Amino acid sequence: MNLKHKIQLFSTVGLLFIVLIINTSIYFLFNRMITNEELDRIAMRTQSIAEAMKPSELAIPAAELLRAYLPSSGMIRVIKEDKRSIVTVTKEPEFAGIAPAYKSAQTTELSKLKGTLIAKSYFPIIWSDGSIAALEVTESLASAQQNMKLLLAVLIAASLVVLIPSFIAGKMLSNVILRPIHSLNATMSEIRRNGVFKKLELTGSANDELVQLGNTFNSMIDILKNNFEKQQQFVSDASHELKTPLTVIESYARMLKRWGMNKPEVLEESVEAIYSESVRMKEMANQLLSLARHDMEQAVELSQADLLQLGEDVVRLIQAVHDRPITLHSEEREVGAFVDEQMMKQLMFILLDNALKYSTSPIELHMGCDDAGAFFSVNDRGIGIPQEDIPHIFDRFYRVDKARSRETGGTGLGLSIAKQIVDAHAGTIDVNSIEGAGTSFMVRIPVKTLR
Missing domain, CATH: 1.10.287.130 (Signal transduction histidine kinase, dimerisation/phosphotransfer (DHp) domain)
Structure with missing residues (x-):
């Protein structure tokens, strides 16, 4: 089953399930409410009849009096303690076939007669001979039962009718949800088929x-x-x-x-x-x-390091190899930073080696820290870089024609590697150069990487 049909099925079935729960609750709530109202009404009728049958007020025969109170579909009778009916008034013979039951207290109950719901109400009375009897009023609830059947039919019809708009809504919802997915799938297929990069065309102002x-x-x-x-x-x-x-x-x-x-x-x-x-x-x-x-985003192993100590190690190594003077300046006794030590040594080596290639004067390495973080700069008094070439010196294989010739042995990759190392530490590298006067590279490691 595809996603579209799943959305339609779950939305339709889910909504129908909710409607069924609501309609079922409504049905049983109304059924209970109507039944209780009918029982209360019959109980009040029974009490009224019992008051009218007091021996002191009984001026006409009991059967005639009870016939005046007889429901349109029901029965009234008086039952002695021995469960014998002494007076029975009804228009429907099937009610007379109901076995009499004596109740010594006022009560109401429900039962069924040939599939029809009936209500019985009992009320104790004093009979004309001074004995205790029970007045029973029985009434058919066929009308209320019919109303409940009508309500049930309406609720079932409403539940079924809900299926149509819920199905249409589910279909519309699936189209809305799946349209971008279909577009995404088509675009990806086109990219795979044609080997070209293509973006999705997004329409509308929604931000879902x-x-x-x-x-x-x-x-x-x-x-x-x-x-x-x-x-x-x-x-x-x-x-x-x-x-x-x-x-x-x-x-x-x-x-x-x-x-x-x-x-x-x-x-x-x-x-x-x-x-x-x-x-x-x-x-x-x-x-x-x-x-x-x-380029493969090599993991940067950050640790607490002293840039001043790293600088001293790099300077000592380069001086031993090139036999060139490099001066390290710092007003701090320690320049702490949270960096990858090997990457930071490689960065310093690249910048110092670059300065040695294009300058015959002594090289200066300045280090320090401030509120913004740690920093160091490499300064030379070499041939410098033309201003128009400075924006491109970090590009791979880029050489300044007058200053970065192959005679120096450069490949045009060192500064590109240096830039990537700085970016990996979320730092910045700035260049200040005057042609014929020298070049300065300033590297800053932000304070957020400090510990």
């Missing part, structure tokens, strides 16, 4: 769960499309970047194969070029793997 579902789907499509475009661009850029060193290696390998054995200078040049390009390819491959891990 179905519209929220459509908005969520459209947001997901935007994310998928953006990621797909980034992936395509990444593959294109990576292929383009790897093509150059592979071409160089192939060319020098061909030279080695043709003249390398006979010309030592060609051998030395080729080996140096192949080694240099291999190193650059290795660096690029490592950075591509790093970017891929960040």
Whole structure:
């Protein structure tokens, strides 16, 4: 059974069930109310007859008096203690066949005669001979029973009539609910069939769960499309970047194969070029793997760390490798932050290595903290970055023509990795650069990540 039929079935059956409960309650409530009213009425009639039959007021024969009070469909009789009827007045013989019963107290009861509901009322009286007798008034409730049957028929008919609008309402409800779902299914099928990203066309001003579902789907499509475009661009850029060193290696390998054995200078040049390009390819491959891990939203293992200590470790390592002076400045004895230590070391290494490549002057690393959080900056006095290129320096494989040439060994991936590390910590990275005067990278880790 599909969802549409389920909605129609459950809405119709559910509403019918509620109507049946309400109508059943109404029927039994009215039945009890009418029955009690009839019993009270017959009890009052019996009491009135009993008062009229007092020996001191009885001027006419008892049978004649009782005939005056006889119901249109019923019986009145006087029953002695030995359960013997001494006076019986009725127009219908079937009532006379009812076995007499003596009741010493005023009471009422219900019974059935040939399927017809009857009410009996008893009231004790003093008979003319001074003995105690019971006055019994029996009356048919056929009229009330007929009214209850009519009410039952009306309630059943009303319950059945409810089925039609409830079925139509269920059908309309299923159409309203399933229309966006059908549209979503059709759009997804079209995306799978044509391989293109397509959004749902949302109409109306409602802001219900179905519209929220459509908005969520459209947001997901935007994310998928953006990621797909980034992936395509990444593959294109990576292929383009790897093509150059592979071409160089192939060319020098061909030279080695043709003249390398006979010309030592060609051998030395080729080996140096192949080694240099291999190193650059290795660096690029490592950075591509790093970017891929960040793109897959690698888990950030946050812990309490001292950025000042991390900075000292990174500076000591870089100075040992490059033999270049790097000065660390801080007015704090400890710069605490809640960060991933390995990522933060990688971030500092990227920024310091970038400064070393494009500056021959000493590099400065400043660290500190304020109310906004922890921060550190890397300053160099190198060739700087043109203002028009600053918005693009965090793009993958982007190089500034005058400052980021392949001669430095850069791949154009380092700053992209740095930006992703900062984003993973919900921080910011700002660039301030003057061409020919130097560049400063400022990184801030917000206070909400501090412990």
